[in-house]
Amino acid sequence: MDRPDRLYAQIGTLIAATSAVQLANGFFGTVVALRVAEDVAGGLAGLVLSAYFAGFTLGAMRSTPIILRLGHIRAYAAFAGIVVAATAVMPIWPGALAWAVLRALVGFGCAGIFVTTESWLHAKAPASIRGRVFSTYMVGTFVALAAGQLLIARAPVDSFVAFNIIVALFAAALAMVSATRAEPPRASATAPLGYGALWRAAPVAVTGCALSGLLSAAFFALAPAWMQGEGIERTTIALFMLAAVLGGLAFQIPVGRLSDRFDRRLVLGALSLLFAVTVVLLSVLPHRLGVVLPAAALLGGAMSTLYPVCVAHAHDRMPADRVVAVSANLILISGIGSVIGPLLGSAAMAWLGLDGLLYGMAAVALAIGAVAVLTSLGRAAPARLARPFAILAPDASPLAHDPTEGAAR
Numbered sequence: 001m002d003r004p005d006r007l008y009a010q011i012g013t014l015i016a017a018t019s020a021v022q023l024a025n026g027f028f029g030t031v032v033a034l035r036v037a038e039d040v041a042g043g044l045a046g047l048v049l050s051a052y053f054a055g056f057t058l059g060a061m062r063s064t065p066i067i068l069r070l071g072h073i074r075a076y077a078a079f080a081g082i083v084v085a086a087t088a089v090m091p092i093w094p095g096a097l098a099w100a101v102l103r104a105l106v107g108f109g110c111a112g113i114f115v116t117t118e119s120w121l122h123a124k125a126p127a128s129i130r131g132r133v134f135s136t137y138m139v140g141t142f143v144a145l146a147a148g149q150l151l152i153a154r155a156p157v158d159s160f161v162a163f164n165i166i167v168a169l170f171a172a173a174l175a176m177v178s179a180t181r182a183e184p185p186r187a188s189a190t191a192p193l194g195y196g197a198l199w200r201a202a203p204v205a206v207t208g209c210a211l212s213g214l215l216s217a218a219f220f221a222l223a224p225a226w227m228q229g230e231g232i233e234r235t236t237i238a239l240f241m242l243a244a245v246l247g248g249l250a251f252q253i254p255v256g257r258l259s260d261r262f263d264r265r266l267v268l269g270a271l272s273l274l275f276a277v278t279v280v281l282l283s284v285l286p287h288r289l290g291v292v293l294p295a296a297a298l299l300g301g302a303m304s305t306l307y308p309v310c311v312a313h314a315h316d317r318m319p320a321d322r323v324v325a326v327s328a329n330l331i332l333i334s335g336i337g338s339v340i341g342p343l344l345g346s347a348a349m350a351w352l353g354l355d356g357l358l359y360g361m362a363a364v365a366l367a368i369g370a371v372a373v374l375t376s377l378g379r380a381a382p383a384r385l386a387r388p389f390a391i392l393a394p395d396a397s398p399l400a401h402d403p404t405e406g407a408a409r
Contacts (some may be wrong), residue, residue: 024169026147031163033049049342056335060331067116073178232287382409
């Protein structure tokens with residue numbers, strides 16, 4: 001067994017490395033959205049932006065066997081190497097199709113990095129401190145994602161410099177992790193769960209996970225482009241995205257408590273309505289800093305808690321011994337929605353103008369709320385069978401969590 005000081009050093013290294021990755025990721029996503037908005041036609045822009053989520057979904061599905069085969073350090077190095085190589089090539093190999101392939105590779109590598117890190121933390125952290133470890137991990141994730149947005153206001157997005165910064169951050173994370181030792185996770189088998197069974201048990205969770213994935217992917221991929229098209233200054237764009245991430249952090253605990261106390265479907269309906277009303281107001285109100293920042297905080301808060309509430313509701317409806325299979329299915333469902341989101345958002349912008357993105361997101365949010373509220377009218381709330389609401393990070397967050405983590409519970 002590792003000495004406590006050595007154990008804390010290893011855990012701290014993993015958290016610091018992941019914070020560097022999320023700092024790069026928060027900056028990278030907004031950089032690509034702004035560059036694509038300027039240089040790529042509407043339909044192909046959606047393809048480029050969706051490619052990241054397609055790669056991320058595939059990486060979340062395929063990373064566990066790679067980790068088990070290679071070990072944590074070698075797997076982390078492989079995933080980080082893919083991200084570094086693909087990022088470095090992007091400014092050298094311009095073009096929509098090339099960037100779509102490279103962004104898919106970045107998404108695949110990032111998913112592998114997150115699954116490697118979180119399964120490693122599960123293996124290393126004793127049960128007595130695991131809650132504190134993962135709380136620190138999530139705080140570091142939110143802070144790094146927020147800081148990544150601030151770089152937009154300072155870094156020259158139109159040059160090689162932005163990509164050099166991203167490559168340097170990913171390489172720093174790789175260097176930190178390569179200097180520590182891995183401990184293989186415990187492999188555990190889980191029986192498959194049919195999507196029909198999950199749909200029959202928790203249709204609100206399945207619908208909500210798919211549409212919340214679509215909503216969050218469209219927002220993070222296209223909101224910077226919408227603001228740039230509206231003539232909003234880049235500093236304001238950076239602060240808007242920062243406020244959305246911080247709003248997501250601020251909403252987690254209050255919404256979690258509400259969803260553990262009341263019918264989760266009603267909480268889901270309220271969050272959806274809040275998002276829809278705020279996004280419509282954003283399209284008609286003046287785009288001053290005092291208006292867009294509170295709106296961004298409300299949007300980010302409501303959006304970031306939709307998926308965790310859906311997951312908690314699904315676990316309420318399913319037996320506790322199916323936690324791993326339920327999580328894995330919901331991850332895939334949300335990932336599919338994340339792939340579709342930027343494609344539909346780009347189409348809405350091309351068809352209805354720049355505000356089409358906002359109207360489309362409002363419609364999706366209202367659809368989530370309608371399904372949740374209508375279902376609650378005809379079906380009693382379930383007993384709490386499994387686990388409560390859990391804090392998840394933004395930016396394709398459901399895919400950043402290893403579906404095998406529940407096996408140890």
